[in-house]
C-alpha cells in the first residue's frame with residue numbers, strides 16, 4: 078500500500094523554491110489559482126519509496142503576517158488544510174532573514190523540514206555552516222541541497238517521509254521575555270476555554286494577537302471571549318509589541334548563528350560588484366534600455382518567421398478543407414470559422430514562448446529586481462510599482478504576453494491596473510492599420526502620424542493608470558520593500574519549464590475564449606439578414622451588407638457617424654476584434670478593393686473618407702476593444718468578467734470620445750477635410 | 751550622534767536603526783525584513799533616478815523608496 082501525504086513548500090522569494098519544486102516533481106505539475114484570487118498555485122506529485130506525495134508550492138514570503146495577499150494565502154493553507162509536513166527552502170547565503178520565517182512556521186506548530194539550499198554558493202562565499210548544530214538547535218531535520226543541480230533532493234525526501242511518520246511535537250523552541258510570555262500565557266488560557274479557537278494553535282494565535290495582526294483580531298472579535306481578550310490586549314497598546322517580538326525572534330536567531338556558522342562578511346560580494354555597473358548612476362539606464370531592446374527584438378523579431386509559418390499553414394489548411402467539403406456553409410464554417418480561429422489562438426504562441434523564456438532568464442538571474450529598482454521612480458509617479466514597466470514595454474510587441482507578464486507584480490491592485498491599461502500600448506498588430514491609413518492620407522508625413530499614435534497610446538495608458546489609482550482603484554500606494562537578490566546563473570531547464578507552463582495556461586484558459594469569439598464573428602458574417610434572400614454561409618453573404626454583421630454595421634452607423642465613419646467602417650471594426658490587423662482586410666473587401674492594399678489605399682485617398690476621419694479611425698483602432706486573444710488573457714489574469722468588461726467599455730468609450738472630438742472640432746475648423 | 755531618518759543618509763555610510771515611526775502595517779513589514787532597532791544598515795546607492803535607495807542589511811540587499819526610508823530613524827556609526 079502506498080501512503081499519501083501532502084507536503085507544503087514554503088520559503089522566502091528567490092531562495093530556489095521553484096528549483097526544489099521542479100527537482101521533486103519533474104514535469105508532473107499543475108498550475109492553477111488559489112481559490113478566489115489570481116495568485117498562482119502550483120501543485121505536483123511525486124511517488125517515492127511507497128509514498129505518494131502531493132507537493133503544494135506556497136507563495137514565496139518573508140513572513141506570515143496579513144499585510145500581503147501571498148502571506149495570507151500561505152498562512153491560511155497551513156492552518157486550514159493542515160499539510161502533513163512543511164518543507165522550508167532556505168538560502169544558505171542568507172540564513173538570518175530566512176530563519177525568521179522558520180521561527181514563524183515553528184510557532185504555527187507545523188512539522189518542519191528545512192532544505193538548506195544554495196549550499197554551493199554559501200561555500201563559495203566562504204561561509205561555514207554546521208547543519209547538525211542547526212538541526213539540534215531548532216529540533217528539525219536540516220538537509221543541505223543544491224536544487225539547481227538536483228543534489229540532496231533524495232535525502233530531503235527521505236527526511237520528509239521519516240518526519241511525516243513521527244508524532245507532532247508541541248514545544249516551540251523560541252521563547253520570549255517574561256512580560257511577553259506572561260501575556261501569551263494569559264491569552265492562551267482564554268483561548269483554550271473557548272471551542273471557537275480550537276482550530277488554531279493557541280500559542281501562535283496569542284502571539285499574533287499581541288503583534289496586532291488585523292486578520293487574527295478580526296477572528297477573535299467573533300468569539301464570546303473577546304471582551305476578556307481585549308482587556309489583556311489593552312495593556313499592550315503602548316508597548317510596540319510587534320517590534321519587541323520581531324526583535325526577539327531575530328536576537329534568538331543571531332545568538333544561534335554565532336554558534337553554528339562562520340559567515341564571511343568581509344569582502345564585497347560578486348553581486349555588489351555587478352551592481353556597481355548595472356545600477357550605476359550613469360550606466361544603469363542605458364544598460365537597462367539595451368537589455369529591454371534586446372529582449373524585445375529577440376522576442377518579436379525571432380517570432381515573426383514562426384508566426385508567418387503558422388499563418389500560411391492555417392491559411393492553406395482552411396483553403397484545402399474548404400475544397401474537400403462540398404457544402405458551402407460547412408466549408409466556410411470549418412475554414413473561415415474554426416480553422417481560422419485555431420490559427421488565431423496559435424499565432425501568439427511563438428511570442429508567448431519567447432517572451433517568457435526571456436523573462437524567466439531575467440527573473441532567475443536576479444536582473445528583474447534591478448529593472449524594477451531602476452524604473453520605479455518613473456512608475457511611482459503614476460502610482461505603480463517598478464515591476465509594471467516591463468509588461469508595459471512588451472506590450473509594444475503584443476499585448477497578450479504583456480498582460481500575462483504582469484504575474485511578477487505582487488500587489489494585486491498594481492497588477493490589475495497594469496493589466497487594464499496594457500491594451501492601450503500600441504501592439505504590432507495595429508501597425509498594418511496605421512501604415513495603410515496613414516500612407517493613404519498623409520503620404521510623406523505618415524511616419525509622424527504613426528509616431529503620434531504610439532505616443533498617444535502611452536499617454537492614455539499613463540493617464541488612465543493615474544485616473545484609476547485615484548478613482549475606482551483608490552488607496553494607499555503599496556509600500557515598496559524589495560529585495561535585490563544575489564545574481565545567479567539561471568538554468569535552461571528552469572526556464573523551459575516556466576515557458577511551457579505559460580504556454581499551457583494560455584492555450585487552456587484563453588484559447589477557448591478566442592475560439593468562441595472568432596466563430597461568433599464568423600456566424601455574424603455568414604447569417605444572411607432576414608429578407609435578403611441570401612444563402613447562409615455563402616461567399617456572397619460573408620461580411621456583406623446583406624449579412625447579420627452588415628445589419629449590425631448599419632444599426633450602429635448612427636453611433637459612429639459623428640466620428641465620420643460609415644457602416645463599412647463599423648463592420649471592419651467588428652472584424653477588428655478578431656485581430657486588429659483584420660481591419661485592413663475587411664475594409665478592402667467592403668470598399669470593393671479586394672485583397673490588394675494598394676488598391677484600397679488609392680480608393681481611400683481618392684475621397685472615400687476624409688483624412689480627418691482616417692485619423693479618427695486610427696485613433697479608434699488604437700483604443701477600442703482589444704482583440705479576442707487580449708480579452709481572453711484579461712479575463713484569465715484578472716479572474717473577473719467584471720474587470721474585463723470594464724476594460725472593454727472604458728477603452729471603447731475613450732476611443733469614441735477621442736474620435737468624436739477630433740472629427741467634430743476638425744470638421745468645424747476645416748482641419749484635414 | 752544626531753538622529754536622522756534613513757532617507758537622508760548619503761550612500762556608502764553605515765548607520766544603526768533606532769526606531770520605526772511608520773504606521774503599524776508598514777512598521778511590521780519593515781521589521782519582518784530584519785530592520786529591527788539596533789541593526790546595522792549600510793546605504794549602498796540610490797537608483798539612477800534618485801529613488802529608491804539600496805541598503806545592505808543582515809548580509810542581503812534591500813531597496814526602499816525614500817518614502818518608506820523616511821519612517822526609519824537612525825544614528826550614524828563609526
Ligand SMILES: Nc1nc2c(ncn2[C@@H]2O[C@H](COP(=O)(O)OP(=O)(O)O)[C@@H](O)[C@H]2O)c(=O)[nH]1
Nearest residue numbers: 091092093094095096195223224225441567568
Ligand atoms: N548555485 C545555485 N543556484 C541555485 C540553487 N537553487 C536555485 N538556484 C538558482 O537560483 C535562481 C532562483 O531560483 P528559483 O528556483 O527560481 O527561486 P524561487 O524564486 O525561490 O522560486 C535560479 O536561477 C536557479 O537556477 C542552488 O542550490 N545553487
